[in-house]
Amino acid sequence: MAEPLIRAEALEKRFQTGGGLLKKPRAMLAVRGVSLSVERGEVAGVVGESGCGKSTLARLILRLIEPTSGRIHFDGQDLTALSNTDLRRQRRRMAMVFQDPYSSLDPRFTVAEVLAEPFRVQREAPPAGRIAALLDQVGLSAKMADSFPHQLSGGQRQRVGIARALAQAPDFIVLDEPTASLDVSIQAQIIALLSELRQRLGLTYLFISHDLGLVRYFCDRVVVMYLGAVVEVLPRADAAPRHPYTRTLMDSTFAPDPRQRKVLRALEGEIPSAFDLPKGCAFAVRCPRASDACRAARPVLEGGEHPVACFHPF
Amino acid sequence: MLLSVENLTVRIGKVEPLSGLSFTLDRGEILGLVGESGSGKSLTAMAVTGLLPLIGGRISAGSVVFDGTDLAALPEARLRPYRGKRIALVTQNPMTALDPVQRVGDQVDIMARLHLGMDAKAARARTVDLLNRLRIPESRTVCDAYPHQLSGGMKQRIVIAMALAAEPDLIVADEPTTALDVTVQAQIIHILGELVRERGLALMLITHDMGVVAQVCDRVAVLYAGRLAETREAGPLFARPRHPYTRALIDCIPREGMAPGSLTGIPGLVPSVAQYPAGCRFHPRCLHADAACQQVPEARPQADGGSVSCHHPMEADHG
Numbered sequence A: 001m002a003e004p005l006i007r008a009e010a011l012e013k014r015f016q017t018g019g020g021l022l023k024k025p026r027a028m029l030a031v032r033g034v035s036l037s038v039e040r041g042e043v044a045g046v047v048g049e050s051g052c053g054k055s056t057l058a059r060l061i062l063r064l065i066e067p068t069s070g071r072i073h074f075d076g077q078d079l080t081a082l083s084n085t086d087l088r089r090q091r092r093r094m095a096m097v098f099q100d101p102y103s104s105l106d107p108r109f110t111v112a113e114v115l116a117e118p119f120r121v122q123r124e125a126p127p128a129g130r131i132a133a134l135l136d137q138v139g140l141s142a143k144m145a146d147s148f149p150h151q152l153s154g155g156q157r158q159r160v161g162i163a164r165a166l167a168q169a170p171d172f173i174v175l176d177e178p179t180a181s182l183d184v185s186i187q188a189q190i191i192a193l194l195s196e197l198r199q200r201l202g203l204t205y206l207f208i209s210h211d212l213g214l215v216r217y218f219c220d221r222v223v224v225m226y227l228g229a230v231v232e233v234l235p236r237a238d239a240a241p242r243h244p245y246t247r248t249l250m251d252s253t254f255a256p257d258p259r260q261r262k263v264l265r266a267l268e269g270e271i272p273s274a275f276d277l278p279k280g281c282a283f284a285v286r287c288p289r290a291s292d293a294c295r296a297a298r299p300v301l302e303g304g305e306h307p308v309a310c311f312h313p314f
Numbered sequence B: 001m002l003l004s005v006e007n008l009t010v011r012i013g014k015v016e017p018l019s020g021l022s023f024t025l026d027r028g029e030i031l032g033l034v035g036e037s038g039s040g041k042s043l044t045a046m047a048v049t050g051l052l053p054l055i056g057g058r059i060s061a062g063s064v065v066f067d068g069t070d071l072a073a074l075p076e077a078r079l080r081p082y083r084g085k086r087i088a089l090v091t092q093n094p095m096t097a098l099d100p101v102q103r104v105g106d107q108v109d110i111m112a113r114l115h116l117g118m119d120a121k122a123a124r125a126r127t128v129d130l131l132n133r134l135r136i137p138e139s140r141t142v143c144d145a146y147p148h149q150l151s152g153g154m155k156q157r158i159v160i161a162m163a164l165a166a167e168p169d170l171i172v173a174d175e176p177t178t179a180l181d182v183t184v185q186a187q188i189i190h191i192l193g194e195l196v197r198e199r200g201l202a203l204m205l206i207t208h209d210m211g212v213v214a215q216v217c218d219r220v221a222v223l224y225a226g227r228l229a230e231t232r233e234a235g236p237l238f239a240r241p242r243h244p245y246t247r248a249l250i251d252c253i254p255r256e257g258m259a260p261g262s263l264t265g266i267p268g269l270v271p272s273v274a275q276y277p278a279g280c281r282f283h284p285r286c287l288h289a290d291a292a293c294q295q296v297p298e299a300r301p302q303a304d305g306g307s308v309s310c311h312h313p314m315e316a317d318h319g
């Protein structure tokens, strides 16, 4: 099998907080031993709730932040071992689209300036006609080049965010909740645009979202995260979940069809704090299948085609 | 009928963001109010809860009849006994409803003391009861916490407890779960549904999420650019949407087994109030628009109840 485009191995990221006058410093592992791969041309999804480490993982993979430990291979090259010059060269092949089109665009820059920025970082000027071509690719008119972000709607701003990611013709784009702050009507437009771009430009995506329904629609494979760790990898978007947490996520996702109402079960227990994880399985307090074994030790991710980190999977 | 809104029209300064809304809501019932951002959902909530003056707005026509009294015709002083007591509002951001420097238990207690005249001890007993009912673990300890010590889902449950404490007849909940994680959202939606059935409350649930509507609402009112597009029972509305906008909104939600590429969205944007188009306000985005749509469509009553405001309602079965 060919080398995947992205291969992350045992990534860990520890954050320190506090340490001021009054607060004792505390450490938390935002990402705990995450290994994953993204094949060329696929859309790999990462799903999980707020604080599960999705965005930290995204930034680690692009090496926008340094991992505490672990490795990231991009197209066979170990990004964690590259010199700054080599890293800059590789980095133009990767890009990111951020969740919030309101705060990720500098309000003082025109759209044209926003799109020229990635070239400036690489110490180049954008080729003639490139800005207009980028706008066209994302379905915006060339007239918008002189607008400021506040003059655009949320959907238009996110299109500018996508155009900026496309500026240097990357191979790989991390999409970090690109539609989370948009109306469903606009979300659907953006997802349609992203699929079309992927087909036309042969892109590979890592798509991060809290919305399992959307991830199952858009992605080929789905990585499920809970409190910093991968708990399951669905080999196909429509595979039946094996991990109790993934089941809970499924049951919490409502279909637009009153005939498919979910019978909800009361979830006991609060989500544990990432600063103070239990010694066993992190899902045990809320898990209907939890046994003494689950509270005593942490399950590891295993199981070939459809790996799951659980002592009693479905 | 507990709440009966007729031809509700709202003005703020020179603009008319809401025009001629009519809908009803009875005890033991959940009405979902849906539409894209800017369609007028929050303004409808403010009109029903008498809060329009806060933003310089007023009801310029129509009536909001609550338990036999037209609230739209009451002076501010006579509205006060309704607000918070008989009609409670729950908003999206719990921090706007919670006092950051007061313990949450006291904030819930005060509702029963103020509105039901209970003494401190009785009020606390009720608070603990309510928190248990909302499945807040260790409710007595939680009473002593300050808001910042609680998670978002927990804070929202406290706000719901405050709304319930005065034993209102009607709760208007404006996006109560939008800011929460899906598993927490599912829990809160479930609890709200149970409370409505058990206590015979009426709930107006405002959301942009058609999945949430399908999960708990009995009836649905679909709002577009300040007008009602369609209002019907949830079953037929989702199975056979008649208004092109309802259909388009439903089709924006990814479903199990949906073919790739079938999610296309709705072209264009919700217009701003100053730019509401003439005629049917949806016409610039509607695939079925024709010359007739230059006229404002009347709300037409439907054989299976409810009404649809469209010159060319759809008949075909959906999904």
Ligand SMILES: Nc1ncnc2c1ncn2[C@@H]1O[C@H](COP(=O)(O)OP(=O)(O)OP(=O)(O)O)[C@@H](O)[C@H]1O
Binding pocket: B012, B015, B017, B035, B036, B037, B038, B039, B040, B041, B042, B043, B044, B055, B208, B271, B272, B273
């Ligand atoms: N104070 C105000 N003055 C003028 N126009 C306003 C005011 N508040 C709201 N509007 C306008 O009225 C329309 C309806 O607004 P509203 O806030 O009720 O929408 P909404 O459906 O609740 O949207 P969202 O989903 O974003 O909460 C919008 O076009 C909005 O810009």
Ligand code: SF4
Binding pocket: A243, A244, A245, A281, A282, A283, A284, A285, A287, A288, A289, A290, A291, A294, A299, A309, A310, A311, A312, A313
């Ligand atoms: S390991 Fe145990 S507690 Fe954890 S998810 Fe599996 S069954 Fe539940």
Ligand code: SF4
Binding pocket: B243, B244, B245, B280, B281, B282, B283, B284, B286, B287, B288, B289, B290, B292, B293, B297, B309, B310, B311, B312, B313
């Ligand atoms: S009245 Fe015309 S434009 Fe409006 S929704 Fe119906 S068909 Fe579309």
Ligand SMILES: [Mg+2]
Binding pocket: B041, B042, B043, B174
């Ligand atoms: Mg609103």
